[in-house]
Amino acid sequence: MGKASLCPALALAMLVLPKGGATLAADAPTGGPPGTRAFVVSGLFLSGGGDSESNSVQSPGNYDVFLSLLPPAERAELSSPGKRRELQKRMWDQFGFRRMNLWPGDFGGRAEAAKLPPDVKLHQKPTPEQIRAIAALNGFPKDRGSLAYQDQTIAYSSCTNPYDFPVLAKGYVPYEGKISYGMNLDGKVGSQDFTGPDGEKGVDNQLWRAVGSYKQNQEMNDPALQEKVMLSARAPMLIEVSGIDDPRNDPDVTVRVLTGADALVRDGSGKPLARASFTLDPDPSLVNVTHGHIVNGELTTDPVDLHVVFREQIIDNTRIVRGAVIRAKFKSDGSLDGGLFGYTTLSSYYDMIEHMTEDGADNVGISCVAIRLAIDKFADGFRDPRTGRFTAISSAMKFHAVPAFVIDRRAQTASRAEGAQ
Amino acid sequence: MKRRVSRMVLAATAGAAGLSILLSSALPGKPGPAIPQPSVRRLTEAQYRNVIADIFGSGVEVVGRFEPDMRVDGLAAVGSSAVSITASGLEQYDAIARHVVAQVFTPENRARLVGCAPGASDPDGGICAADVIKRIGLRLFRRPLSIGEVRAGVAETLSASDALGNFDDGLGATLVGMLTSPSFLFRIDTPGRSGPPGAIDAYSKATRLSFLLWNTSPDDTLLAAAASGAIDGPEGLRAEVDRMIAAPRFTDGARAFFDDFLQLSDIDHLSKDALIYPAFSTSVAAATREQTLRTITDLLIDHRGDYRDLFTTRRFAMTRALGPIYDIPVSQPGWSIHEFPAGDPRIGLLTQASLLALHAHPGRTSPTLRGKAIRETLLCQKIPSPPANVNFAVVQDVNNPTLKTTRQRLEAHLDDEECASCHKATDGLGLGLEQFDGAGQFRRTEHDIPIDVTGKFDKVPFDGVANLGQLFHDSPKVSECLVSSVWRYANGRNVQAEDQPAIDTLNRGFATNGYRFVDLMRTIALDPTFYAMQRLPAAGAITTARATSSKRNAS
Numbered sequence: 001m002g003k004a005s006l007c008p009a010l011a012l013a014m015l016v017l018p019k020g021g022a023t024l025a026a027d028a029p030t031g032g033p034p035g036t037r038a039f040v041v042s043g044l045f046l047s048g049g050g051d052s053e054s055n056s057v058q059s060p061g062n063y064d065v066f067l068s069l070l071p072p073a074e075r076a077e078l079s080s081p082g083k084r085r086e087l088q089k090r091m092w093d094q095f096g097f098r099r100m101n102l103w104p105g106d107f108g109g110r111a112e113a114a115k116l117p118p119d120v121k122l123h124q125k126p127t128p129e130q131i132r133a134i135a136a137l138n139g140f141p142k143d144r145g146s147l148a149y150q151d152q153t154i155a156y157s158s159c160t161n162p163y164d165f166p167v168l169a170k171g172y173v174p175y176e177g178k179i180s181y182g183m184n185l186d187g188k189v190g191s192q193d194f195t196g197p198d199g200e201k202g203v204d205n206q207l208w209r210a211v212g213s214y215k216q217n218q219e220m221n222d223p224a225l226q227e228k229v230m231l232s233a234r235a236p237m238l239i240e241v242s243g244i245d246d247p248r249n250d251p252d253v254t255v256r257v258l259t260g261a262d263a264l265v266r267d268g269s270g271k272p273l274a275r276a277s278f279t280l281d282p283d284p285s286l287v288n289v290t291h292g293h294i295v296n297g298e299l300t301t302d303p304v305d306l307h308v309v310f311r312e313q314i315i316d317n318t319r320i321v322r323g324a325v326i327r328a329k330f331k332s333d334g335s336l337d338g339g340l341f342g343y344t345t346l347s348s349y350y351d352m353i354e355h356m357t358e359d360g361a362d363n364v365g366i367s368c369v370a371i372r373l374a375i376d377k378f379a380d381g382f383r384d385p386r387t388g389r390f391t392a393i394s395s396a397m398k399f400h401a402v403p404a405f406v407i408d409r410r411a412q413t414a415s416r417a418e419g420a421q
Numbered sequence: 422m423k424r425r426v427s428r429m430v431l432a433a434t435a436g437a438a439g440l441s442i443l444l445s446s447a448l449p450g451k452p453g454p455a456i457p458q459p460s461v462r463r464l465t466e467a468q469y470r471n472v473i474a475d476i477f478g479s480g481v482e483v484v485g486r487f488e489p490d491m492r493v494d495g496l497a498a499v500g501s502s503a504v505s506i507t508a509s510g511l512e513q514y515d516a517i518a519r520h521v522v523a524q525v526f527t528p529e530n531r532a533r534l535v536g537c538a539p540g541a542s543d544p545d546g547g548i549c550a551a552d553v554i555k556r557i558g559l560r561l562f563r564r565p566l567s568i569g570e571v572r573a574g575v576a577e578t579l580s581a582s583d584a585l586g587n588f589d590d591g592l593g594a595t596l597v598g599m600l601t602s603p604s605f606l607f608r609i610d611t612p613g614r615s616g617p618p619g620a621i622d623a624y625s626k627a628t629r630l631s632f633l634l635w636n637t638s639p640d641d642t643l644l645a646a647a648a649s650g651a652i653d654g655p656e657g658l659r660a661e662v663d664r665m666i667a668a669p670r671f672t673d674g675a676r677a678f679f680d681d682f683l684q685l686s687d688i689d690h691l692s693k694d695a696l697i698y699p700a701f702s703t704s705v706a707a708a709t710r711e712q713t714l715r716t717i718t719d720l721l722i723d724h725r726g727d728y729r730d731l732f733t734t735r736r737f738a739m740t741r742a743l744g745p746i747y748d749i750p751v752s753q754p755g756w757s758i759h760e761f762p763a764g765d766p767r768i769g770l771l772t773q774a775s776l777l778a779l780h781a782h783p784g785r786t787s788p789t790l791r792g793k794a795i796r797e798t799l800l801c802q803k804i805p806s807p808p809a810n811v812n813f814a815v816v817q818d819v820n821n822p823t824l825k826t827t828r829q830r831l832e833a834h835l836d837d838e839e840c841a842s843c844h845k846a847t848d849g850l851g852l853g854l855e856q857f858d859g860a861g862q863f864r865r866t867e868h869d870i871p872i873d874v875t876g877k878f879d880k881v882p883f884d885g886v887a888n889l890g891q892l893f894h895d896s897p898k899v900s901e902c903l904v905s906s907v908w909r910y911a912n913g914r915n916v917q918a919e920d921q922p923a924i925d926t927l928n929r930g931f932a933t934n935g936y937r938f939v940d941l942m943r944t945i946a947l948d949p950t951f952y953a954m955q956r957l958p959a960a961g962a963i964t965t966a967r968a969t970s971s972k973r974n975a976s
């Protein structure tokens with residue numbers, strides 16, 4: 001695992017205001033505060049790569065796995081796309097999957113209204129005790145039942161409890177290629193490491209080994225697609241670089257990785273709107289601060305633990321990337337392109353898969369079970385001293401970011417308070 | 422004259438399909454009799470909407486397409502005296518009126534707006550109809566209805582109620598008729614029964630005053646002052662003018678003037694090439710218009726500021742939608758005032774995205790369009806239209822490998838002497854704004870070449886828009902143009918030679934009072950000549966403000 005150092009404690013990050021202009025004045029000049037450049041990330045995609053041969057073998061999604069388990073006659077009967085719902089029902093019945101809506105409304109998929117204990121308040125996230133009570137009240141298997149689909153439903157399935165259904169990992173293959181996008185996070189060249197597209201040895205990206213054989217992830221490696229698709233548009237990631245004396249070469253800049261509370265919107269040409277203002281999410285745990293340096297227009301940050309929000313229609317996931325490094329280039333059109341490398345914690349990554357539910361996993365063609373087993377197997381970072389097991393997996397994400405402005409009300413408040421004294 | 426107007430009104434009322442009113446008071450160069458001429462001005466779309474909201478409530482929707490307003494020498498207010506209503510236009514007014522009236526009789530509105538119904542003491546609803554017709558008619562026609570008009574309205578209501586089998590439908594038909602009447606759609610002066618020859622009556626005064634200061638019809642207080650004759654006296658008039666200027670609605674009146682003066686309604690039809698200016702959209706365009714109006718009222722109304730400071734102000738109304746255009750962070754969710762720091766390229770009205778984007782092409786800037794707009798709008802000068810056979814090939818070739826900047830391409834275009842004469846007047850000013858692209862976004866270079874923003878205004882050299890704004894601030898032509906424009910807006914016609922002394926007096930007063938727009942409006946509103954009918958000269962010796970202004974500017 002190597003260095004993967006733990007940078008400033010997140011609690012401390014709340015209190016640290018970066019040098020050089022991030023304390024945004026209400027009335028900034030054209031171009032924004034001097035010495036500061038901020039960006040909104042329009043897309044943040046798991047990246048690996050490899051040639052077409054390495055990508056030729058793909059792992060099946062959960063319903064396809066189930067289909068392959070059926071006797072030939074039944075498989076033939078349920079294999080047509082028109083029989084998908086019937087196939088789903090067959091699978092749910094066989095494995096005893098459950099999914100129930102906690103609140104009135106249509107949350108998609110196969111769901112019915114759950115009976116709720118009297119102490120559960122409408123649209124208030126149930127406590128773990130309440131979840132257990134709801135599960136028991138609705139006949140879930142003992143000690144089973146988890147929140148899913150943005151905490152709108154309670155479910156028991158191969159996504160919530162993958163180790164209950166190991167058979168659904170059938171047909172899974174890891175990414176077998178030798179080439180992968182990424183970064184040598186631990187400074188070593190191991191037998192499991194990849195070679196980067198630019199020839200860099202010892203690239204650590206075991207998450208790609210685990211999930212790189214899924215078609216959706218392979219497709220999202222296409223730069224053209226990455227430019228069009230906006231991820232986490234409801235809560236976009238923001239990168240603010242301040243204290244810049246020279247935008248081409250600067251030995252010390254402050255970098256904040258933040259989450260916006262305003263939605264990302266497209267401009268008239270369909271691309272992310274540049275130079276829009278984003279108010280910060282008030283959650284202080286989403287303020288990540290580190291330092292970095294710029295060499296020939298390329299920014300590299302010091303490692304830091306990052307909380308990165310992915311908030312989509314179904315997913316509301318905060319990914320924790322430990323020992324994360326951002327390496328990105330300032331481009332002449334004002335944008336910032338690069339990667340975010342680090343050790344993604346297994347729990348935060350799988351939280352996203354779990355929330356997808358069985359139907360969501362089917363939509364994107366993955367097997368929750370296979371992914372859970374794979375990331376546990378290929379995990380390579382941050383060993384838990386108690387269990388001796390790794391808690392995180394090396395990963396690489398590419399991103400495209402356009403210029404933006406960060407509205408930091410806490411900084412403004414602090415600035416006003418300072419002025420008043 | 423009264424008979425003439427009445428005949429006209431009757432004729433207009435009589436034939437819906439053939440309604441066509443052509444009025445001459447705004448047309449320059451046409452000889453007329455040496456008698457007082459009442460002004461007849463069609464309500465603009467904005468005025469129509471304001472009046473409906475005032476009378477029936479802001480929740481009542483006005484849905485439909487209006488006959489387009491027409492600008493005469495830049496002002497729709499002057500054009501309002503020259504426009505008619507076409508047959509198809511009247512159909513539109515009728516459709517709009519029917520939709521408005523339908524809302525009057527909804528369960529939530531009827532009690533408030535109608536308030537009565539046929540009952541035991543009024544079995545056929547005649548009394549109720551008379552009450553509604555008198556009450557709403559006073560607000561719609563901006564004068565009390567005559568006994569004959571009320572009787573006719575009641576008779577029509579009862580007849581229609583019989584035919585339609587319902588009192589509300591009958592009364593609604595009468596209201597639709599009132600909403601399509603020339604007495605509503607046109608502001609028609611009524612000569613005063615007393616007072617000096619050429620004076621208008623108190624209700625016509627109230628109407629002129631209300632549309633000048635609030636851009637809507639008189640409220641109950643002003644109508645009461647007209648009924649009592651209070652506004653015929655200087656004290657009563659002053660009290661009403663001061664009351665109206667102190668009211669928040671005066672801001673609406675000021676906005677209406679500047680919207681017309683700067684021709685900001687054209688922004689409604691503005692579109693940009695989304696690939697070249699992706700940050701510009703229809704909603705951004707609307708926000709630029711609002712920004713300019715808010716910036717102006719912040720300075721001139723809220724702070725009672727100096728009009729000339731509009732050209733050097735760093736206080737811009739701002740909203741988040743405009744942040745990407747101005748390349749600034751906008752922290753407030755709604756509208757707020759953003760103050761650009763000293764040295765920032767944004768300074769004054771000339772650097773607002775509304776004007777910069779409006780006077781540019783969909784995919785490139787146009788120093789010519791910008792220069793022409795500045796000369797015509799802010800300096801009241803007249804720039805001739807280009808001939809039809811101009812070859813724009815060089816100017817339009819934005820990717821010309823050798824002529825990389827707009828200035829270079831325009832200079833090549835000016836090799837043609839015929840073109841050069843007009844471009845000399847326009848391009849110099851427009852080139853000073855070249856650091857703002859066709860969407861109003863700041864840039865320092867064009868095709869990597871630093872943009873040259875030097876030029877001359879009135880033979881005085883400038884370097885950049887901050888310099889240019891200061892020259893505008895200091896130029897008497899700029900303030901004089903505002904004065905003549907406000908006068909033309911108020912009177913709905915161009916300046917004639919005989920009006921020039923009054924304009925000169927206004928100019929002196931404007932300068933003496935520190936170029937306060939509010940004081941200028943107040944002076945006009947208190948001026949007896951504002952309430953006099955125009956006296957047309959016996960011969961066609963009409964000169965326009967533009968002609969007068971051009972003469973002065975030629976020096």
